[in-house]
Each structure stands twice: as structure tokens, then as C-alpha cells.
Amino acid sequence: MKLQHHLGGIENLGPVSLETRVFVEPWEQRIFGIHTAMMAESAHLADALPAYAVKDLPTAFKSNWSWASLRTGAEDMQPFEYFKYRYYEKWLGGISQFFIDAGYLTAQELEEKSAFYRAHPDAALPDRPSAPIAAQIGAYLQQGDSGYHPPERAPRFAAGDMVRVADPAAVDHTRLPGYLRCKTGTVDAIYPGHFSYFVSTGVDGIGRPMPVYRIAFKAADVWGSDKSEPNTTIYADLYEAYVQAAH
The missing domain is CATH 1.10.472.20 (Nitrile hydratase, beta subunit)
Structure with a gap:
């Protein structure tokens, strides 16, 4: 955004x-x-x-x-x-x-x-x-x-996987919060089914229905330890297009 x-x-x-x-x-x-x-x-x-x-x-x-x-x-x-x-x-x-x-x-x-x-x-x-x-x-x-659709394939990631948020090209509209780009987190849950969005975001990656993950981030990994309260977790729902393997 x-x-x-x-x-x-x-x-x-x-x-x-x-x-x-x-x-x-x-x-x-x-x-x-x-x-x-x-x-x-x-x-x-x-x-x-x-x-x-x-x-x-x-x-x-x-x-x-x-x-x-x-x-x-x-x-x-x-x-x-x-x-x-x-x-x-x-x-x-x-x-x-x-x-x-x-x-x-x-x-x-x-x-x-x-x-x-x-x-x-x-x-x-x-x-x-x-x-x-x-x-x-x-x-x-x-x-x-x-935007729910029956699943067409298995999700790429499983609960507990360490993942990294993508950094796609900037477009007119995205569903990826800017502060999570390139951040590393853990898949906390996978929502059943696949999900589409109201419009295609082009090179940003949202188009055909896909899995959506709830990903947990340590606040210190997002904001830095000096700007975060201890033991704080941030959860974000992200389309699979925005999720990559951590390694």
C-alpha cells in the first residue's frame, strides 16, 4: 500500500x-x-x-x-x-x-x-x-x-513452517501491508478452502483463488526490539502469493 x-x-x-x-x-x-x-x-x-x-x-x-x-x-x-x-x-x-x-x-x-x-x-x-x-x-x-472457493490443490506451506513475506512490485492496490514486506514469521493456521479477491492486482500476485494463511510475527522482528513490547505477537492473514519459504 x-x-x-x-x-x-x-x-x-x-x-x-x-x-x-x-x-x-x-x-x-x-x-x-x-x-x-x-x-x-x-x-x-x-x-x-x-x-x-x-x-x-x-x-x-x-x-x-x-x-x-x-x-x-x-x-x-x-x-x-x-x-x-x-x-x-x-x-x-x-x-x-x-x-x-x-x-x-x-x-x-x-x-x-x-x-x-x-x-x-x-x-x-x-x-x-x-x-x-x-x-x-x-x-x-x-x-x-x-470469496471462498473449494480448494484446487494443497497449500504450499503447513502450520509451523517458517516463512518470509514477499516484496512484490508496487501496484495501484495491494492486500500486503507495507510493514510486513520481507519480514519473517511462522504459519500459525491455514484457512480451509481457497480465496479470491474482488479484483486482480496484476504483478502484485492476487488473481486466481489461493490459500490464505494466518502468520505470526514477533513484534521485535517487525518493529525492532527497542520499539516493541516484550512477548508480543502480531498476526496477519496473507494470501499465498505474498508468502515465500524462509530459506
């Missing part, structure tokens, strides 16, 4: 926020709702587990949208812009740019709508989802979208 999107081990970035509320402002709930509705209508759900009849939904939204889409939008932000905005403001920026890039509306139309609601904050909002779409959103919230 790029610097601004995984800050583990980076010093001098200011105080850590201790806010525990999921939504601090009411408008943040609406941003989360927009994202959830987009995921529930995403075209990729036709091939997901469980399969959804998204092709029959009365919606103009025909694109793929997932957590990967949201994260990629945030990771594409210019770093100084990223630090300037709050959490759900980043979501809004990524979602807005997606709709523009996908051709659902133009930047001018978005600006006109924004100006209208700034000038008329009490104006009526667009209609709520139709009954079929509301039912689809409810089903998605209850059943989710699994």
Missing part, C-alpha cells in the same frame, strides 16, 4: 485518534449507505457466493463495485489531499470520481447538484430505492459476498 494508506511503523505523524464512534456526523451514515447500495447492486454479484439475481434488478447501475473499488479510489488520492480530508470524505471523493469516470454523470452535473443542495439544504432528496432494490440491499447485508 502507498505511504498514506498503511502507516504502521511510521513515526512523527501526530497523535492517534481515540474516537470510537463509527459515525461522528449524520451525513457519514449516508455515505456508508451509498457505498452499501452500490455493492448490493454490483454486477459481479451474479457470480458471487451466494449468487444474486442482479441482472434482473431495475437499476441503471451496471458496474462492478466492491471494497476493492473503494480502497483503490482512496489509494489514488494525492497524499496531501488524503491527509486533508476526513475518513468518509475520502469515501465520498472516491465514489464521486467513480461515477464520473464510469459516465453515470459529468463533473459539471455533480457540481450543479452540490451547489443546489448547498443553497437549499432542506430540499427533498432523491426517492428511496424501489422495493426490489431495497430487498436486494437487505439480502446483501445479511448474506454478504464470499
